Amino acid sequence: MVFHLAQLVNDNLEAPLRVANVRIEGAHNTRKPFLGWLVRPWLSAHSSSLPLPSSSENPFAKSNTSSLDPFPHHPTLKSVLHTARGIGSVLQDTDIFKSVDARIEASRDPQAAPGDVDIVFKTREKGKFYLKTATEFGHNDGNASATGRIRNALGGGETVEANVSFGTKTRRAYHALFAVPLSPDLRTRGELSLYGLERDLSSYASASEGLRGIRAAIRSDQGALGVHEVAYDAVLRHIGSLTSSASISMRESAGQTFKSALSHSWTLDTRDAGARIAAARGMLAKFSHELAGVGPLGGDASFYKAEGETQASRVLFPGLSASVSARAGILHHFTGKSHFSDRFQLGGPLSVRSFRANSLGPRDGPDSLGGDLYWATGLSLISDLPYKPHWPLKLHAFVNAGRLDAMDRTKSLADNVSACVRAPSVSAGVGLLYRFDPVRVEVNFGVPLVASKSDGLRKGVQVGIGIDFL
Amino acid sequence: MDSILTVPGPIQKFFSLFPLQSHSPITVPFKRPVQKPTLWIAPPRTFETSDFLSTDVECLKWQAYIALRGLTNVAVRSDVSPEGALGERLPNLHVPAFGDVDGNLLAAHMIPGWVDEQLGVPVDDLEGYKDGPCKDESRAWVSLLEGVVHTALITSLPLPSLFSSLMEADSGAIRPVQALMNPPPAPLTGISSFIPPYGVRMTFASIQGRYTEAIGALSERLGTDKWFLGSDNATALDALAFAYLHVLMHGSDDVRIEVTKRVNLVTWERRVRSQVQGAFCSV
Numbered sequence: 142m143v144f145h146l147a148q149l150v151n152d153n154l155e156a157p158l159r160v161a162n163v164r165i166e167g168a169h170n171t172r173k174p175f176l177g178w179l180v181r182p183w184l185s186a187h188s189s190s191l192p193l194p195s196s197s198e199n200p201f202a203k204s205n206t207s208s209l210d211p212f213p214h215h216p217t218l219k220s221v222l223h224t225a226r227g228i229g230s231v232l233q234d235t236d237i238f239k240s241v242d243a244r245i246e247a248s249r250d251p252q253a254a255p256g257d258v259d260i261v262f263k264t265r266e267k268g269k270f271y272l273k274t275a276t277e278f279g280h281n282d283g284n285a286s287a288t289g290r291i292r293n294a295l296g297g298g299e300t301v302e303a304n305v306s307f308g309t310k311t312r313r314a315y316h317a318l319f320a321v322p323l324s325p326d327l328r329t330r331g332e333l334s335l336y337g338l339e340r341d342l343s344s345y346a347s348a349s350e351g352l353r354g355i356r357a358a359i360r361s362d363q364g365a366l367g368v369h370e371v372a373y374d375a376v377l378r379h380i381g382s383l384t385s386s387a388s389i390s391m392r393e394s395a396g397q398t399f400k401s402a403l404s405h406s407w408t409l410d411t412r413d414a415g416a417r418i419a420a421a422r423g424m425l426a427k428f429s430h431e432l433a434g435v436g437p438l439g440g441d442a443s444f445y446k447a448e449g450e451t452q453a454s455r456v457l458f459p460g461l462s463a464s465v466s467a468r469a470g471i472l473h474h475f476t477g478k479s480h481f482s483d484r485f486q487l488g489g490p491l492s493v494r495s496f497r498a499n500s501l502g503p504r505d506g507p508d509s510l511g512g513d514l515y516w517a518t519g520l521s522l523i524s525d526l527p528y529k530p531h532w533p534l535k536l537h538a539f540v541n542a543g544r545l546d547a548m549d550r551t552k553s554l555a556d557n558v559s560a561c562v563r564a565p566s567v568s569a570g571v572g573l574l575y576r577f578d579p580v581r582v583e584v585n586f587g588v589p590l591v592a593s594k595s596d597g598l599r600k601g602v603q604v605g606i607g608i609d610f611l
Numbered sequence: 612m613d614s615i616l617t618v619p620g621p622i623q624k625f626f627s628l629f630p631l632q633s634h635s636p637i638t639v640p641f642k643r644p645v646q647k648p649t650l651w652i653a654p655p656r657t658f659e660t661s662d663f664l665s666t667d668v669e670c671l672k673w674q675a676y677i678a679l680r681g682l683t684n685v686a687v688r689s690d691v692s693p694e695g696a697l698g699e700r701l702p703n704l705h706v707p708a709f710g711d712v713d714g715n716l717l718a719a720h721m722i723p724g725w726v727d728e729q730l731g732v733p734v735d736d737l738e739g740y741k742d743g744p745c746k747d748e749s750r751a752w753v754s755l756l757e758g759v760v761h762t763a764l765i766t767s768l769p770l771p772s773l774f775s776s777l778m779e780a781d782s783g784a785i786r787p788v789q790a791l792m793n794p795p796p797a798p799l800t801g802i803s804s805f806i807p808p809y810g811v812r813m814t815f816a817s818i819q820g821r822y823t824e825a826i827g828a829l830s831e832r833l834g835t836d837k838w839f840l841g842s843d844n845a846t847a848l849d850a851l852a853f854a855y856l857h858v859l860m861h862g863s864d865d866v867r868i869e870v871t872k873r874v875n876l877v878t879w880e881r882r883v884r885s886q887v888q889g890a891f892c893s894v
Contacts, residue, residue, distance in 0.1 A: 381694040389705070389713050390642055396692025478641040503639040506713070510639060547640050564634045588629040595636035600626045601618070 154219040160187055161248035161257035163228060167264040171237055172296035179231050182325050187216055187224040221245060225260045232262060234327045236300075237293045239265045267292060278580070278606055284308025298322045312349070314338035329361040345499040345509045345597075347387035348395065350482060351379040367409035367426070374402045375440075378482040388505035394481040401440035402433035412454060424453040425466075433483075435475065442483055444474040460525040465518075466611050468492075472513040473548070484511025487545040488566075488597065490605025493517050494541050495568035495587035500597025502545030509597075510547075514561050517543030519611035523574065533576035537583065541611055542567045544593075567591040570603075582606050645714040647686055648725075649894055650674065651696060651703040654689040656861060663687045663891035664857065664884070668764065670702040672854035673722055675883070678890035679845035679853075680726050686894045739846040748840060749848045752832070754793060755825050756855050762791050763822035764858065766815060767865040823869055826859075830873035845883075853887065856880040 163180050225243045232241045241264050248257040271290040277283070286306030294301045300320040307313055318334040337353040354376025361369045380395045412423030427450040434443030448470035456462045470485050486509060489498030502512040519541040526532055542565040548557050570587020583605040589598050618626070652674065653667035665671045665687075677685055696703045697718040704717040704725060717725055727733040740746040792813075799810030829852065833839055839848050856876055859866045870876055 379694075381699070383695065383699075385697070387695075389645075389716065390639060392695035392716070393691055395695030501637075503637050505639055505642065512637075546637060549640055566634075588626070590630055591632045591634070592630040593634040593637050598630070600629060601622070 150218070150222075154217065154222075156218045157215055157256065158218045158221050159216045159254070159257050160184060160221055160224060160260055161250045161253040162259045163262070164259055165232070165262045165264060168237070168266060170266055170269065170293060170296055171298075175297040179235070179325050179327075180228055183224050183227045183231075187220050221258060221260070228260065229262065231325070231327060232264065235293075235298045235322070237266055237298060239267045269293060282308050282310040284311060284314075294319075298327075310341050310344075312339045312341055323359065324361075328363070329359065332356070332358045332360065334358075343384055345486070345497070346481070347384040347391050347508050348380050349382040351377075351381065353377045353379075354400075367407050370404075370406045372404050372406075374400065374404065376400050378480070380481060386507055388508045390505035390510050391481070391508045394510075398441040398480050398482065399439075400433050400442040400480075400483070401438040402431050402442070403438065404429060404431040406430075412452075422454055422456060424451065426451045442474075442480050443476045444472055444479060444483055446470070446472045446483065448485075457522075460530055462523050464521045464523065466521075467516070467518040468543075468611065469516040470514070471548075474513070479513055481511055484513060485515045485545060486511050487515050487517060487543055490583060490585070490603050491607045491609065492541075492611050493519075493543040493566060493568060494539060494585055494603060494605070494611070495570055495589045495599050496566065496592070497597035497599050500599075501543065501566060501593075502595075503547045504595045504597075512545040513548035514557055515543065515545040516561065517541070517611055521610075535574050535576075536571070537574045537585065538569075538571045539585065539587070540567070540569045543611075564593065565591065566593060566596055579608060580606060581608065581610060583610070643894075644712045645705050645707050646894075647684065647707065649686040649688055649705045650677070650891070651691045651701055651705060652687050652689050653693070653701050661888070663888060663893075665689070665702075666858065666861070667701065668761070668854050668858045669700070669719070671857060672851050673702045673704075673719055674891065675850035675853045675887050676722065676847060677726060678887040679850050679883070680730065682726060682729060683890045685891055687891045688894045739844055740840055740842055740848075745840045745842070749846065752829070752839070752848055753851060755828075756851055758791055758793050759818070759821045759825045760855050760859070763818050763825075763866055764855070764862060765791075766818055767863045769863075819865065822866065826869045826873065826876070830876050833875055833879060835875060849883070853880060853883045857884060 163184065165176050165180075168176060222245075225245060229241050229243045232238055241262055244261050244263070245258050246261055248259045250257070250259070269292055271288075271292065273288045273290075274286065275288070276285045284306045285308070286304060288302065288304045290303075291301040293299065298321065300318070302316075302318040302320075304316045305314070314337065316334060316336045318332060320330055320332045323329045323331045334356045335354075336356065338351070340350045340352075342348050342350055354374060356372055356374045356376075358370055358372035363369065377397060377399055379397045380391075383391060383395060406427070406429035409426045410423075412425055428448070430445070430447040432438070432445050434440045435445075448468070450466070450468045452464060452466035454462060454464040472479055472483060472485065474483075486499035486502070487493060488496035488501035488509075491498075493501060499509045499511075501509075502515070503510045519539060522538045524536045526534055526536060544561050544565045546557065546561045549560075552560075567590045568587050569590055570585045572583055572585030572587070574584075575582045583603075585603050585605070586601060587603060588600050589596070592598060650670075650673070652665040652670040655662045655664055656666050663674070665674060674687070691701075691703075693699055693701050697716060700719065702719055702722075704719075704722050705714055706717060706725065707714045723734075737743065737746050738749075740749055796811045796813040798808035799812050800806045800808055833852075838845055839852055840846070842849070856870055857880055859870045860877070860880060861867070870880075
C-alpha cells in the first residue's frame, strides 16, 4: 500500500494545488505572531511560486533556483509538499516541540477555492523548564555545575538560561543568557548574556583572575559558509590574590581594568564528530578579531587583536590518519602597554606539547606574562591499535612547534614576525589517546627538541584532557 | 628528603640530552628595572609632577616617616594597584639589590629597618622622644589618631555607589570600624535578639563629638612646639600626625573644619608638608 501511495503522489506532483491555510495545533505556549513569522516566508514563496526560503531541510536552498525551481509558474502538489516539509523543519529547529506531524487536508476555509488545501501540524511542546547538574573534566580543569533553562520563555522561541559552576581552575563561574531568534529561518540568533568567573592562574602566573561582564552577540549560521558572530563585550577584569612569590611584573599587572570591545569571529568546521577526537577527514578554519577601547568604546584596554586557527585531517592508509593544524595571533595595543588579561599564552598539552602549560613566551621569575605575537603548528599521526581497530584507544605520534613573543615596538612588524618565526620551540613524542566523547584524553611521552632558555620544559609523560588540541 | 618516585638514571641521562638546541631567553620589553628606592603608594590628589603625597593616610604616614627621618631622593609610583602589593596593602618599598635586576620588595612594616640601614643609625630606645613618659604618651596619641580620628575620617567619606559596590572587586584591605574603636561599639542587635549580632551601634554625631575633642587635644598638646611632645627631632608620631592632618585638611567639611579652625595645626602641617614633598621624586 505504501508503494501505491508513493506512486500516486509521484504521478501527481505537478497537479495544481494551493495552500489556503497553515494550522499549528498543540502550540499552547507559543505566540501566534511568532508562528506566523516563521511560516510566512514559506507561504509567500509557495503562493508566488518564488524560490523557497533556505533551510537545512530544503534541497533547493543551495542550488541555482532559476534552473532548478520545481514550480516556477504556479503552486503544485510538489510545492505544497516542500512547503509542508520546510515549515515542519523550521518548527523542529525552534527546539520548542517534542513532535511535529504534518498532514494535508482539504481546506475548511469557506473562501477557499476548490482544490485548496490546509497544511495542519499536530505538535507537542517540550517541557518549559530544564534543570541539570553535572560534573565535568576538560581543558585540564574539573568542575561541578548546575544549569537551569526556560525554553520558549516568552512564547517567541526565546531561551533563558542560567549556569553556576565551581571548579579546580575556574573556581567560580556564573552565566545568564537570554537568546532570541532574529530571522524566520532561525539561522540568526541574538544573545544577551551576563557572566562572571574566577580563574586560578597560580600555576603559571601567581594570581587569580576575575571577570564580570555583559555581552551582546548576533550569531548567524550560514551553513557551508560557516558561522559568523558579531559581539560587543563590556567586561571588568580583576587580577588579584597574588601569591607571595609573584614577580614584580605580575604585581604591576594586578588590579582592575575595564574592556569595552567589538569582535567578529568566523568558524567553518567540516570535520565529522569523530574527526574532532582522532583525525579522519574534514577541516576546521577559525578567524576572530577584536577591537577594544577605540573612540566611543572607552575602557582601559585599547588594542586590536586577531587570531586564526586551521586544522585539516586526512586518512593516509586504512587505520592511519594524519592531522595538521596551525594557529597564529597578533595583539597590537594602541596606548601604554598591553594588559595581562589580553595577551596570548602558549604551551602545554593542548597546544605545544612537552612544554608546561602556558610556559612559552616572556617570563618574569615564576610567571608567564603572555605575549603579543604567536604561532604554533602541529603534525599528528594517529593509528589504530594493532588487532583492535574498533577500540577508542589510539596510538599517537606528534611534532609540535611554536613561539610566543612580546612585540618590540622599536622594530617593524615584519621584523617582529621574522624574529618570531626564526626561533621556534619544537617538541616531539609518542603516546596514546582515548576518545571520551566529546573530550579527548592524551597520555604522551615527549621531549622538547628545541627551546628558548626561558621556556618551561616538560620532559617525559604529559597528560592532556580537552576538546581543541593542536 | 628524597622523593619516593625518582626518575631512573638512564632516563635522566636521556632527558639531559634535551633540548638539543637552545635559543636565548625571550625578553620582557615592558619590564622596568628598579634604579633607586621606589615607594609604591596610592595615587596623589592631582597628577601634577610636583604632587607626590598620597591621598591614602597609611601611605602618607610612611612617606612622612621616610622624609622626616632625613632620607631624600626616594621615587614614588602610584600606578600599582593595592592588589599588587605584599599582603594587598600599600605602601611597599621597592629597593635595588646587588646582582638582582628585580630588586627587593619590602612590606610597610620593613621600612623602618631599611631606613635604619640607609642612615646607619638606628633610633634610640626612646625612639626620638625626650624621655620615657613622652614615649608612653606617644602610644596614647597613636591610639587616638588611629582610632577616633581614623573612624571620623572613614565615616566622612562618601559611600560607594550601588553600581561600583556591585562591580568592583573587594579589596579586603579596609578594616571594619569595630576594629578601629576602643572600646569597640556595640552591635546593632542585642544579646537577647534572635538575629545574630551584626552592624555597629554608632551614630555620626557621637563620632563627631569625640573627633572634635581629639583634634582640640592634639592642637593643645602641640602648642607652639616644633614637634609633638616637645621632641628635638621628628618622631614616628609626627609622621602619623602629619598624615592624618594632611588628609583631614583635604577631606570633607565634616572633618576639615575642625582642623582648619586651629591655626597651629595648619601652620605645622604646612611646614612639614614642604619637607615631606621635597624628599620624593618621580620614577
